[in-house]
Amino acid sequence: MKRNVAVVSVFALTLGLLVAAVVGSGCGKSSDRPEAHATNVVILSEANFQNEVIAAPQPVLVDFWAPWCGPCRTIGPIVNELAKDFDGRAKVAKVNVDDAPALAQRFGIQGIPTILIFRDGRVVDQVTGVVPKRELTAKLDKVIADSGKSSAAPANR
Numbered sequence: 001m002k003r004n005v006a007v008v009s010v011f012a013l014t015l016g017l018l019v020a021a022v023v024g025s026g027c028g029k030s031s032d033r034p035e036a037h038a039t040n041v042v043i044l045s046e047a048n049f050q051n052e053v054i055a056a057p058q059p060v061l062v063d064f065w066a067p068w069c070g071p072c073r074t075i076g077p078i079v080n081e082l083a084k085d086f087d088g089r090a091k092v093a094k095v096n097v098d099d100a101p102a103l104a105q106r107f108g109i110q111g112i113p114t115i116l117i118f119r120d121g122r123v124v125d126q127v128t129g130v131v132p133k134r135e136l137t138a139k140l141d142k143v144i145a146d147s148g149k150s151s152a153a154p155a156n157r
Contacts, residue, residue, distance in 0.1 A: 042094070045103075052093060059118065059144055059147055060092075060093060060118045061118075061140055062117075063092075066096060074130050078136065081133065113128070114128045119147055124146075125142075127139070
């Protein structure tokens with residue numbers, strides 16, 4: 001009888017910790033939304049995509065994500081840091097694929113997270129999956145450097 005009580009107690013403790021972890025993680029709270037994490041990250045929709053990305057004068061890093069996607073939640077804080085690191089040199093934006101499925105379809109997003117980097121309204125680089133911050137930083141630095149070269153060149157296009 002004592003063994004059964006001990007097993008039930010361990011189970012109850014484990015279940016209690018699991019419930020506390022889920023409740024404590026903030027699942028479903030507004031803190032899951034990217035705008036709650038970084039004020040300089042642009043939240044994209046089909047309505048503002050043209051102005052915020054295609055017509056942007058600077059390079060734009062766009063994170064295609066969803067709140068239920070574990071890898072997206074892993075890379076999300078990195079994207080938020082990039083928004084702060086590149087403030088004034090590049091724009092950082094996010095597309096929730098559940099809220100804007102036509103954008104995901106338009107750019108052939110097959111898996112998330114997918115990060116597209118735009119320059120002059122065109123995709124110039126992309127990454128799918130979780131990658132280290134240094135890799136995204138290097139890619140964005142290169143696009144910014146290339147933007148400086150192309151803007152210094154004569155406009156004979």
